[in-house]
Amino acid sequence: MFLTLCQILLEEQHLRPREFDHDDVLRIAFDQFWRKGVRGTSLSDIARDAGVQRGSLYNAFGSKEALFLQAYERYAGDYLLGLQKALGTGSLRKRLTTFFELTIANFRSGSPPRGCPTTRGLMELGAAEGEGLDEEARQVFASLVSRITALVQDTLSAGARRGEFNGNPAVAALHIITVTRGLAVLERAYGDEAQLRKIAAHTIDLVLDKKGG
Amino acid sequence: MFLTLCQILLEEQHLRPREFDHDDVLRIAFDQFWRKGVRGTSLSDIARDAGVQRGSLYNAFGSKEALFLQAYERYAGDYLLGLQKALGTGSLRKRLTTFFELTIANFRSGSPPRGCPTTRGLMELGAAEGEGLDEEARQVFASLVSRITALVQDTLSAGARRGEFNGNPAVAALHIITVTRGLAVLERAYGDEAQLRKIAAHTIDLVLDKKGG
DNA sequence: ATGGTTTCTCGACATCGTGTCAAAAACAAA
DNA sequence: TTTGTTTTTGACACGATGTCGAGAAACCAT
Known part of the structure; x- marks a missing residue:
């Protein structure tokens, strides 16, 4: 390759x-x-x-x-680029909203929705020979997750400097990424886009320290 | 069947x-x-x-x-029973901690860790004939997710009655379930159990309305 | 006990998908 | 044109899923 x-x-x-x-x-x-x-x-x-x-x-x-x-690597590069471009403007809340919107739109694209390629790839990883997962594939998938996490963390850090966020950017970014991976799973389970959006909104509220309703 | x-x-x-x-x-x-x-x-x-x-x-x-x-259905029944038994005692924080511990322990079991069967099953769902996912399989997996969500929601509601929680149990339960599904994905990506626990602890803090560090 | 019926077991077969190999074809350079 | 290298192409081996039918085994009724 x-x-x-x-x-x-x-x-x-x-x-x-x-x-x-x-x-x-x-x-x-x-x-x-x-x-x-x-x-x-x-x-x-x-x-x-x-x-x-x-x-x-x-x-x-x-x-x-x-x-x-x-x-997949071709897709991952394009996808990350699109995210970076979309996350460059607006308030922190606006950026996070956009982030979740793009994420959901990604795995709700197609008919029927095709799901999240990264999450599907990660969960299909099998044990290679005797022990351990397929390392090469794991790294390829994990790399995109890491880079998106870093992107969110940077966004949060910038927001913190502007007084829009007062938590720990690293932990919060991990939490947000975890939620998006979970949304990818729930999408397969229920296929209810409104529900996904509700969870996303609630997550943003939690992270930005407002009580979620 | x-x-x-x-x-x-x-x-x-x-x-x-x-x-x-x-x-x-x-x-x-x-x-x-x-x-x-x-x-x-x-x-x-x-x-x-x-x-x-x-x-x-x-x-x-x-x-x-x-x-x-x-x-899988045999497994799901046993798993849900174990969860129900473990979630019966202690403060709300204690119960949620136990819930995340059991969840993580489940997909970290085995060597190498076998991952979460439900999440793997959900993400492996393919389009059956022409359009739509495999309905029967989807429902089987989604059923366990739903029942666990209900279990968490009940736990939160009980906590709310005892004054340990003041949010919306339904939304919060969905959020927690989403995080556990995300943890199942991150487990495949990194295999770092300490990181999973950190995210879980942070999630509990957020839900119970304490600032996460 | 014995016969009949039903069900299970077991091996053979068809089909499909992955991956390999060697020979043929096509092109660049001499 | 000739040589050398790569791509193409079709045939092959292998393994897995799923089907089918013949035979074996167990149970009920007589």
Whole structure:
């Protein structure tokens, strides 16, 4: 995967070029994975959708899991960028509201809603060989969670400097992230978007130190 | 599944009885599913472990998913009973602390930790045919979540009557449940039990209206 | 006890998905 | 054109799910 990235960056195509676009396939694959789950998507499906032979996918990406991970990393980068952009303005309450809105909108997108790819990926992690979870996949998912947590913490710290928040930004950010992960789970359980929004609003009230009703 | 239950309850075994114990297989199967994930467990594994032929499992339970669901329901019943028993005594803070402790202990059990079966099950839900999630499985998982939520809500209501809580029990219970689901996700991401406990303690502080540090 | 009926068991089979491999095809460079 | 390398392509092996039918086993009735 890292090798492939280097090859792309350095344009080191000395010989026969690929007959399909690497990024197109990544997008198509992620869309399928997101709609039908990693488990429910076969490489044949992706190959058909992308107009590529199944063997070519193995040649280009290595395995189904490797393909998913690369597709996921592309998604994660885009998603984090969108969050950063949206969290740049307004009062702290406004920013947190936007954060929850974007989060919920993300895993309520599609019909039927596709859920949160990160949470789904994390919970599908299996024991690799004998002991321990699949480390590579775990790190990829955990990385996005960490970066979003840092983003929220920064937002809270800035709010604290402006007198809009008087708690511990690190702990509060962890709490908020935990709530968003929990919302991703409840979304699967009930599919009731109004309920999700209610919980989000209540969480903001708690964090900003107003009594929740 | 419902039929099988009726058969058990009514003891309607007119003819040749089964050669293996229904509940034993359910327990063995759930242990495997929990350790290796539904995806990572084959019916051959379970059949070997239980000393039963694979075909007999199909005959008795119908399919892999049906077997899992029945095994899960057995687990869910036991788990809820344990929670109810543990939440019967002490101050509201003590009860909530116990609740989070049991929750974390549950998905930190085993080595490596097996995670939360309910959350894993919910996030693995796939679209069934064309549209919509697998309804039957969704309801089974959501049912346990609902019942735990009700349990927490009752605990909060009782606390409110004793003057230990002055918020809205329904909303607060939803919030607490959301946090526990989020903890189940973070457990997969980081595997840091101390962090989980910190978030739990902070959540209790927020709900009981003390400033979290 | 014995026969008949029902159910369970067990092995064979079909199907699908993953992953591997080797040969063919296609392209760049000499 | 020739050489060398990579991609493509189809065939293959393997494992898992799920179905089916024949045979074995157990129970009821006579």
